[in-house]
Amino acid sequence: MRTLVAAGVTSIALMSCAALTSSVLxxxxxxxxxxxxxxxxxxxxxxxxxxxxxxxxDYGRITAQHYEATVPSRQGAQQINVSTFTDPEWIYTYxxxxxxxxxxxxxxxxxxxxxxxxxxxxxxxxxxxxxKRTGTDSFNGTPCTVWEMGGNTGTRxxxxxxxxxQYMRTSTDMMQGNVELQSAQVGTVDESHFQRPEAAYRDVxxxxxxxxx
Numbered sequence: 001m002r003t004l005v006a007a008g009v010t011s012i013a014l015m016s017c018a019a020l021t022s023s024v025l026x027x028x029x030x031x032x033x034x035x036x037x038x039x040x041x042x043x044x045x046x047x048x049x050x051x052x053x054x055x056x057x058d059y060g061r062i063t064a065q066h067y068e069a070t071v072p073s074r075q076g077a078q079q080i081n082v083s084t085f086t087d088p089e090w091i092y093t094y095x096x097x098x099x100x101x102x103x104x105x106x107x108x109x110x111x112x113x114x115x116x117x118x119x120x121x122x123x124x125x126x127x128x129x130x131x132k133r134t135g136t137d138s139f140n141g142t143p144c145t146v147w148e149m150g151g152n153t154g155t156r157x158x159x160x161x162x163x164x165x166q167y168m169r170t171s172t173d174m175m176q177g178n179v180e181l182q183s184a185q186v187g188t189v190d191e192s193h194f195q196r197p198e199a200a201y202r203d204v205x206x207x208x209x210x211x212x213x
Contacts, residue, residue, distance in 0.1 A: 032060030032118035046177030
């Protein structure tokens with residue numbers, strides 16, 4: 001069995017950053033981003049080497065993420081190839097290596113429905129997990145706000161004024177890694193990336209954390 005530790009940490013942070021949708025029943029669903037759609041590409045370095053791409057539409061209420069990386073191991077290089085699809089009701093995850101899919105309710109929908117903005121939602125979720133705002137920084141000339149994520153993740157990230165994550169740094173005894181923005185194509189997204197692979201998606205309890213393959 002293999003555990004997607006770094007992928008899980010990355011997804012948790014990016015899911016918070018991406019704000020993961022608002023309630024479809026809300027009279028005026030909050031816009032998680034100030035733009036309707038975008039394609040964000042990140043380089044992953046450190047314990048894992050790869051690329052993470054986030055596809056955004058409907059102001060962040062619908063997202064798709066693709067994470068592809070290589071991890072060294074005693075048995076040789078281990079491949080990670082996972083996509084996550086989020087809508088106001090469900091979060092779907094598909095592992096292309098294991099050819100298995102899971103589905104869990106989007107429990108952040110209710111919280112998003114009462115948020116005033118994407119920043120308000122992100123701040124509430126981060127504080128609820130024990131995280132906090134710690135200062136400011138810049139990445140490739142773009143100013144951003146630094147947040148320490150809660151728990152034992154050893155993770156901090158920097159968001160610009162568009163709610164776009166500029167970078168994420170993770171440093172623990174078990175893992176060292178960076179996720180850094182390579183390109184932000186605001187206003188551009190390929191709709192095909194929101195199409196889930198045809199598979200039987202097994203229901204999982206979101207309280208159990210990221211799926212394990």
